[in-house]
Amino acid sequence: MTKEECKQLVLEIIADIAPDEDISDVKSDVALREQLELDSMDFLDIVMEIRKKYGIEVPEDDYPQLESLDSSAEYLTPKFNSVKA
Amino acid sequence: MSGLAAGIRLAHFNRNVLILERHNVPGGLNSFYSFDGRKFDVGLHAVTNYVRPGVKGTPLGKLFRQLRIDRDEFDLSEQAGSKVAFPGVELRFTNDFEVFESEVARAFPQQIDNFQSFLKMIREYNELDLNQPAQSARKITAQYISDPVLEEMIYCPVMYYGSARENDMDFSQFVIMFKSLFFEGFARPYDGVRKIIRVLIKKYRTLGGLRKMKCGVKQIICRESRVKELILDNGVNITADHVLSSIGLVETLRLCDDKEKDTEETNVGRLSFVETINILNKQPRELGWEDTIIFFNDWDRFDYSEPDALVDPRSGVICMPNNYLYANEKELEEGVLRVTSLANFKRWTTLPEEEYQEQKKLWHNVLADKAMSFLSPLKGQSLEDLTVYVDMFTPRTIEKYTGHLGGAVYGAPNKSRNGLTHLDNLYLCGTDQGFLGIIGAMLSGISMANLHILKKEARR
Numbered sequence: 109m110t111k112e113e114c115k116q117l118v119l120e121i122i123a124d125i126a127p128d129e130d131i132s133d134v135k136s137d138v139a140l141r142e143q144l145e146l147d148s149m150d151f152l153d154i155v156m157e158i159r160k161k162y163g164i165e166v167p168e169d170d171y172p173q174l175e176s177l178d179s180s181a182e183y184l185t186p187k188f189n190s191v192k193a
Numbered sequence: 194m195s196g197l198a199a200g201i202r203l204a205h206f207n208r209n210v211l212i213l214e215r216h217n218v219p220g221g222l223n224s225f226y227s228f229d230g231r232k233f234d235v236g237l238h239a240v241t242n243y244v245r246p247g248v249k250g251t252p253l254g255k256l257f258r259q260l261r262i263d264r265d266e267f268d269l270s271e272q273a274g275s276k277v278a279f280p281g282v283e284l285r286f287t288n289d290f291e292v293f294e295s296e297v298a299r300a301f302p303q304q305i306d307n308f309q310s311f312l313k314m315i316r317e318y319n320e321l322d323l324n325q326p327a328q329s330a331r332k333i334t335a336q337y338i339s340d341p342v343l344e345e346m347i348y349c350p351v352m353y354y355g356s357a358r359e360n361d362m363d364f365s366q367f368v369i370m371f372k373s374l375f376f377e378g379f380a381r382p383y384d385g386v387r388k389i390i391r392v393l394i395k396k397y398r399t400l401g402g403l404r405k406m407k408c409g410v411k412q413i414i415c416r417e418s419r420v421k422e423l424i425l426d427n428g429v430n431i432t433a434d435h436v437l438s439s440i441g442l443v444e445t446l447r448l449c450d451d452k453e454k455d456t457e458e459t460n461v462g463r464l465s466f467v468e469t470i471n472i473l474n475k476q477p478r479e480l481g482w483e484d485t486i487i488f489f490n491d492w493d494r495f496d497y498s499e500p501d502a503l504v505d506p507r508s509g510v511i512c513m514p515n516n517y518l519y520a521n522e523k524e525l526e527e528g529v530l531r532v533t534s535l536a537n538f539k540r541w542t543t544l545p546e547e548e549y550q551e552q553k554k555l556w557h558n559v560l561a562d563k564a565m566s567f568l569s570p571l572k573g574q575s576l577e578d579l580t581v582y583v584d585m586f587t588p589r590t591i592e593k594y595t596g597h598l599g600g601a602v603y604g605a606p607n608k609s610r611n612g613l614t615h616l617d618n619l620y621l622c623g624t625d626q627g628f629l630g631i632i633g634a635m636l637s638g639i640s641m642a643n644l645h646i647l648k649k650e651a652r653r
Contacts, residue, residue, distance in 0.1 A: 126258055128249065145249040149259060149643065156206055156647060 109188045111181035117188075118180050121157045125150055136177040158184070163191060194223050194631065195623035196439040197393040199638030201260050204400035206647055211433070212402065215409030215426065215596060219394060221439060222595050222602060222624060223631050225387045228584060231472065231527075235586070235594070236602070237386040238486055238512040238531065239379035241354065241370075242632035243269060243288060251377060252632050259639045266392045269380035272485035273516040277346045278567050279490050284346055288378030301343045311337035316376075320368035321628075323610045323644075330367035331360070345495035350374055350488040352497045353510050353533070355629035357462050357603035359498035366608070366627060373630050379485060381517045383525075389631065409596075410440075413619065415451040420619050435646050439623035439638065441597055442605045445614065462601025463499040465588035467536040469557045472582035473528030477513040480579075481569040482530075487511040489567050500537050504556045506563045509534035527581070532560040538588040538600045549589070557585050603629070612641040620645045 115136060122144070123131050129144045140146055154174060155166045164187045166174070173183035196212055197219065203210045218224050223236040242252045246264060257264050274287045282300050286293035294312075298305045314337065319325070331348075338344045351370040356362045362370075382388035397404070405425075412424040413436070422432045438445040443457040477483070490508035497508070512531040515524065544552060561576055571579070588600030597604060608627035612620040622641040623634055 124261075127263075128247070128254065128258075147250070147255070149255060149639075152643060152648060153259070160206055 109185055111185050114181040114185045114188060115177045117162075118154070118158075118174075118177060118184070121154055121161070122146075125153045125157065134177060136181075139175050140177070141175075162188065164188065194221055194390070194393070195626075195634045195638035195641075196221070196437065197390070197397055197638065198256075198260060198635035199437050199439075199622055199642040200402045201393065201397050201400060202639050202642040203646060204397060204402040205261065208646070210397075210402045211431070212397070212404045213408055213410055213423075213425065214404065214406050216594060217407050219404075219406070220386060220390045221634075222597070223386050223390075223634065224594070225385060225390070229582070231582060232385070232387070233470065233584065234385040234387075234514075237381070237631065238354075238510065238514070238533075239272065240267075240269060240381055240389070240632065241373040241377065241379060241630040243271065243378045243380035245288075252373070252636055253377070256632055256635055256639070259643075260393075260396065260635070262392060262396060268382040268384070268388055268520075270383065270517045270519045272379035272381075273483060273518055275379065275484055275486040275488075277349055277488045279342060279346055279349075279495070280493075282342065282346070286375060288380075290376055293375055297343065301340055304338060304340050304343050307337050307339060308343070315368055315371055318365075318368050320365040320372070322365075323640075325365045325610075328364040330362040330364040333364050334367075341494075345490070347371070348497070349490055349495050349508065350486075350510075353488060353508075355603055355633075356497065357464060357601065357608075357624075358606040359463060360496070363608070363627075365610075366629065369627075369629055369633060373632070379517075381514060383517075383519050383523060385514070386631070393635075410438075410448060413445075413449045413616075415449050415616055418615070419617050434618065436619045437622050437638075437641060437645075438619065439621075441623070442607075442609055442621055442625035443598055444596060445619070445621060449616070449619075451615075457605075460605045460607050461598045462604050462606060463538075463599060464497075464603060465499075465536050465538040465541075465591060465600035466533050466602060467504050467541075467556060467560070467585065467587050468531055468533045469560045470584045471530040471561065471576065471580045472584075473530060473579045474581050475528050475579055476524055477515050477528050477530065480528075480571060482513060483516060484511075485513060485516040487567050489563075491563075491566070497535070500535050503537055503540050503552055504559070505535045506556075506559050509560065509563065511564050511567060528579070530561075530564065530576075532564045534560060534563075536588050536600075538592070541588045541600075542592070549587075553585050553587065557583060597624075612637075612645060 158164050174180045200210045200212050225234050244251045271288050276285045284296045297308050355370045409426045410423050411426050414421045420436045422430045446452050446456050492507040510533045514529050591600035604624035609621050612626045622638045626637045628637040
């Protein structure tokens with residue numbers, strides 16, 4: 109999986125959790141919270157959906173890694189690739 | 194309702210969930226019934242916390258996101274307009290907060306600056322923080338509002354729609370209610386509360402959640418600070434990793450085999466209600482009755498406490514569910530007039546049957562007359578002429594169907610905000626966790642499932 113594909117998966121999850129948000133114009137390098145109305149409940153759901161859909165665990169200490177799409181891809185892509193392998 | 198919301202969250206994340214319900218109808222404190230072919234709501238006057246589509250960051254939006262439910266499914270229509278009516282002064286409000294603000298400015302011109310500072314403080318307060326210290330709402334309010342009439346006019350709706358405490362509230366509960374009634378607003382599905390319950394059940398079932406109706410929990414067997422097993426009404430024992438109880442704080446503790454049967458006696462709620470229902474052969478609007486809800490008080494002071502008499506008719510709530518702005522100007526089939534006032538649980542539940550029926554009739558008439566004094570007068574006919582059917586519930590009815598001790602609709606005066614109990618895997622949700630109203634109930638189930646089950650497991 110490439111980092112671009114990983115970003116796409118994260119965006120799909122956000123669209124699922126917050127269908128009332130417009131995600132067509134999300135900038136990769138800017139914090140998600142600054143662009144979208146996401147609260148701590150929504151962030152918990154992003155983590156939970158990643159776990160549910162892809163079996164990837166994100167420990168609580170690592171939540172800050174999901175701050176932006178770029179940082180999420182940086183953090184999650186190796187995890188996706190090691191699950192696949 | 195909180196249990197269903199918690200169940201949806203847990204089932205969505207692939208937990209095996211079983212919801213146990215003692216009654217044969219789902220919904221708990223917000224339920225419904227049918228009688229002689231007519232459908233009635235039990236609790237619902239209004240879905241509070243209503244905001245229009247696109248308004249984000251409020252409880253309603255959080256709820257739809259967390260439950261993965263589309264807001265259209267709830268079929269919410271906004272109120273026409275409501276008011277607080279006290280002797281010689283009225284404050285109207287709608288789902289546009291400016292209306293209430295301008296009403297306060299009109300009726301209490303000397304208080305408007307105080308009121309504005311009060312609003313600012315409320316806006317900035319995080320009432321959903323589970324670690325907020327307990328504080329007297331009255332004391333805080335009095336620091337801002339110096340006219341007792343205005344203060345009581347604010348407290349009348351806030352208390353009637355959620356206070357488990359007499360004449361005061363915990364401040365964070367006050368803020369939850371204030372925001373949900375005034376900053377946000379009232380709405381209702383055309384089909385009433387059953388619409389919402391149907392949506393929740395369908396969602397829960399689709400996710401694989403199981404329900405067992407007419408099967409309550411008889412006892413909680415505790416060992417080493419944990420729930421070892423539950424004994425059900427039908428004698429079956431079941432075990433679970435986590436147990437989430439929505440039956441109330443005292444009610445839950447009293448099921449535990451390591452607690453006395455009279456545990457937490459002082460935390461049994463004292464506030465119960467009667468509600469009268471008149472089904473009318475006209476739409477209220479045709480009679481000039483256009484308000485959705487009227488919170489009334491006709492005494493010198495507003496007294497929100499357990500009455501000595503069977504009913505305290507000095508204050509109450511009049512609700513006309515016809516007066517919502519339903520899509521395509523659809524009207525409810527019949528007119529409905531509901532009147533709620535405070536009632537004394539002990540007195541109602543110790544009446545011999547015959548007298549109970551007599552007192553119901555008597556107080557129905559008293560409350561009907563009271564309601565009429567707040568509604569435009571009828572021309573040449575009486576309420577009786579217009580009424581095709583009546584019903585009434587009392588504290589006895591409430592305890593019978595909800596299991597809430599003392600018929601206390603809003604539960605225990607001291608809440609368990611974090612939902613924790615003396616047992617590691619037993620948590621509370623619903624009224625006694627302390628988020629109020631229908632949306633609050635569902636958010637309570639969601640928050641407690643998140644906090645105690647999903648988050649905890651995610652951490653492992």
